[in-house]
Amino acid sequence: MSQTRIPRFGLYAPFAAALVLLAIYAAIWLRTASAVEAEIDAWAAEERAAGAEVSYGEVKARGFPAFLRISLEAPSYAEGPGPRALSWSAERIAFHASPFDANHVVADVEGPLVVSFLDDPGVAARAPRRVVLEIETDATRGSLRKTAAGRNFAVEMTNGKARRTDAHAIGGDITFEKLLVQTSDASDEETDTPLLLAAVSGAGVTVRLDSPFFEGAPLTLWAFEAVGALSPAPRSGEGAFQRWMDEGGEALIDRFQVTSGEARLAASGRLAMDAAGFPSGRMNVRLQNADDLVDVFVAGGALPAEMSETVRAAFQVFAATSAEAGVVKVDLAVKNGEVKLGPLVIAKHPPLTF
Numbered sequence: 001m002s003q004t005r006i007p008r009f010g011l012y013a014p015f016a017a018a019l020v021l022l023a024i025y026a027a028i029w030l031r032t033a034s035a036v037e038a039e040i041d042a043w044a045a046e047e048r049a050a051g052a053e054v055s056y057g058e059v060k061a062r063g064f065p066a067f068l069r070i071s072l073e074a075p076s077y078a079e080g081p082g083p084r085a086l087s088w089s090a091e092r093i094a095f096h097a098s099p100f101d102a103n104h105v106v107a108d109v110e111g112p113l114v115v116s117f118l119d120d121p122g123v124a125a126r127a128p129r130r131v132v133l134e135i136e137t138d139a140t141r142g143s144l145r146k147t148a149a150g151r152n153f154a155v156e157m158t159n160g161k162a163r164r165t166d167a168h169a170i171g172g173d174i175t176f177e178k179l180l181v182q183t184s185d186a187s188d189e190e191t192d193t194p195l196l197l198a199a200v201s202g203a204g205v206t207v208r209l210d211s212p213f214f215e216g217a218p219l220t221l222w223a224f225e226a227v228g229a230l231s232p233a234p235r236s237g238e239g240a241f242q243r244w245m246d247e248g249g250e251a252l253i254d255r256f257q258v259t260s261g262e263a264r265l266a267a268s269g270r271l272a273m274d275a276a277g278f279p280s281g282r283m284n285v286r287l288q289n290a291d292d293l294v295d296v297f298v299a300g301g302a303l304p305a306e307m308s309e310t311v312r313a314a315f316q317v318f319a320a321t322s323a324e325a326g327v328v329k330v331d332l333a334v335k336n337g338e339v340k341l342g343p344l345v346i347a348k349h350p351p352l353t354f
Helices: 008-049 240-246 290-299 305-320
Strands: 053-055 059-062 068-073 076-078 087-098 101-119 129-147 150-164 172-187 194-209 219-231 250-260 263-273 279-288 327-335 338-341 344-348
Touching (some): 008 053, 008 087, 279 290, 305 327, 305 344
Antiparallel strands (some): 076 087, 087 101, 101 129, 129 150, 172 194, 194 219, 219 250, 250 263, 327 338
């Protein structure tokens, strides 16, 4: 009886196919790694051309074959001279991407994140001061996805603490369970104006200031949320937000909400920015347990203590006309650094410069 012999080609074909697939995958992995590195280098070159200082150490690509991880050692960024002169640095940033999709990149910030900016009040009474914040978290993760419609960006921080370390700090810190910032490109359906959609939220936020005025008592904002858009979308480059304000940009606030204990503030409206950095417009505000909110604003320094009783009395008048018990609904006017309830100035703020 004769035996059937298996052709050598049939015996080795599966191994040859596996080697070919592995070679193709390796080429895709290397191409994606090169694409991510090219994006980083292109961003650095663009910022340097705009006057910023960008530096980072060795760029390492790892993770083959299971995943793609590109790490930057000791990255730092500093804007050129300007109203804010923002800068930041970290121990390491690790970028993660699928070898098959370089348009979606996730980044983890490892070690403390140090952020610095110039606090320029714009008045002769006080010279500009450099503020330095050190932020430590259990995890800080960013995500960037590029689509045909534009870019979607998000940063999430969990279980963190931020504290000032500059010479002008009065002490204290801010702790939080979660902070989330999201932005995405869009356009107005009617006017085709480019928009920058933005959402900021936080949970378990506690502010503690060490000073005789605050007596070291913590101010707890259990949660806050802001959702809206900037119209038109600020262009990229140094001083982008200042140019946006100079050109009369508008902040469209769909929802702003702060919760502290039983107190709750919700607002919506439309604010236009002027070249001096002051917003102007009207805000529709809904207050629940307004007396508690007054205490929150006084403790947070947003409302002078000597004005608290006047504001309480005003809230009581509005509450008397409300159909909901314990709820105050008011329209606030914002202009020239003042927030007004009718003719009454209830808060002041400095110009917003970037």
